[in-house]
Amino acid sequence: MMKSNEHQPSEDELKWMYENMLISRKYEERIGEAYLEGKVPVFNMTKGPIPGEMHLSNGQEPCAVGVCVHLNDQDCVVATHRPHHIAIAKGVDLNAMTAEIYGRTDGLSRGKGGHMHLFDQQKNFSCSGIVGQSIGLAVGQALAAKLQGSNAVAIAFTGEGAVNQGLFHESLNLAAVWNLPFVCIIEDNKWGVSVSKETSTAIPRNSDRAQAYGIPGEYVENNDVWGIYSAAKRAIERARAGEGPSIIEIETIRMAGHFVGDQETYVPKAELEARQDPITVMGDRLIKENVLTADEVAAMVLNAEKKVKDAVEFASNSPIPEGNEALKNIFV
Ligand SMILES: Cc1ncc(C[n+]2csc(CCOP(=O)(O)OP(=O)(O)O)c2C)c(N)n1
Numbered sequence: 181m182m183k184s185n186e187h188q189p190s191e192d193e194l195k196w197m198y199e200n201m202l203i204s205r206k207y208e209e210r211i212g213e214a215y216l217e218g219k220v221p222v223f224n225m226t227k228g229p230i231p232g233e234m235h236l237s238n239g240q241e242p243c244a245v246g247v248c249v250h251l252n253d254q255d256c257v258v259a260t261h262r263p264h265h266i267a268i269a270k271g272v273d274l275n276a277m278t279a280e281i282y283g284r285t286d287g288l289s290r291g292k293g294g295h296m297h298l299f300d301q302q303k304n305f306s307c308s309g310i311v312g313q314s315i316g317l318a319v320g321q322a323l324a325a326k327l328q329g330s331n332a333v334a335i336a337f338t339g340e341g342a343v344n345q346g347l348f349h350e351s352l353n354l355a356a357v358w359n360l361p362f363v364c365i366i367e368d369n370k371w372g373v374s375v376s377k378e379t380s381t382a383i384p385r386n387s388d389r390a391q392a393y394g395i396p397g398e399y400v401e402n403n404d405v406w407g408i409y410s411a412a413k414r415a416i417e418r419a420r421a422g423e424g425p426s427i428i429e430i431e432t433i434r435m436a437g438h439f440v441g442d443q444e445t446y447v448p449k450a451e452l453e454a455r456q457d458p459i460t461v462m463g464d465r466l467i468k469e470n471v472l473t474a475d476e477v478a479a480m481v482l483n484a485e486k487k488v489k490d491a492v493e494f495a496s497n498s499p500i501p502e503g504n505e506a507l508k509n510i511f512v
Pocket residue numbers: 260261262309310311312338339340341342343369371372373434438
């Protein structure tokens with residue numbers, strides 16, 4: 181059930197969330213461009229500076245900032261194959277992350293992981309290309325936090341498509357039985373590749389599944405930063421206080437295709453037209469409510485562009501690993 185926005189962000193938190201969304205958006209725009217280098221006019225996934233698939237998160241930025249604004253470095257976040265907005269909001273270094281995406285020596289994992297496997301031990305951030313896996317991994321981290329007696333919480337981000345995997349049920353059940361400091365954030369962008377939520381999922385709101393585990397479940401409508409902030413604060417404070425896990429499902433939008441190159445021909449025209457850019461919505465409101473001036477917004481845009489430019493430059497200048505690097509730091 182949706183609750184009122186009982187917790188309101190401070191001005192500083194609002195500015196942090198908005199600026200972070202801008203950085204994420206500028207980043208995704210630039211990475212999307214770089215990804216296509218060498219892959220057009222004939223799409224060849226192996227060509228260009230960033231080989232492989234690329235899943236961008238434009239439109240989903242509110243989910244990342246509304247949750248991560250409540251976290252510190254000790255708190256663990258496990259994200260999905262669409263991880264950039266969450267990594268940025270968790271404070272992962274943009275240079276090292278970009279070098280990882282480019283497969284370079286200075287990357288977070290010396291270029292071995294790529295864009296779906298970003299791993300930052302210092303920031304307690306990781307992600308996985310295996311759909312649904314974030315849920316089990318984060319529950320494990322929540323168990324570790326509890327056993328170690330720390331007051332860290334663990335957050336799994338997952339898509340609405342992923343929660344039909346068995347691991348969702350197994351993990352949520354254990355998290356509830358063991359009363360773990362865990363929050364499951366479901367980014368409901370309505371589509372699992374080209375399969376709509378309606379056709380894959382028996383009930384409209386996955387947050388209602390919380391009843392099956394005897395824990396709180398909330399659905400936040402309309403990609404609303406304020407609503408996400410409030411719901412996440414409730415769930416994270418509850419987890420930190422030792423009161424157990426929660427599920428939050430957030431109605432969001434995937435502003436582009438499932439991966440770069442997906443033309444989204446399967447999305448109804450009315451849905452495409454109804455999509456509202458959350459950054460425009462938030463920026464307009466912050467200016468209207470005198471939290472920011474138009475000049476301050478313009479300065480934030482410039483700052484975001486500079487950070488992104490520096491990160492891409494850093495990654496491009498980082499050496500490509502030697503061939504024998506492929507055999508180091510791996511399980512055999
Ligand atoms: C276990 C597993 N099954 C299938 C895939 C292929 N796959 C990658 S993303 C995706 C859809 C995920 O949808 P959702 O969880 O809603 O996340 P979204 O892409 O919308 O962010 C699928 C089926 C995979 N990576 N892992």
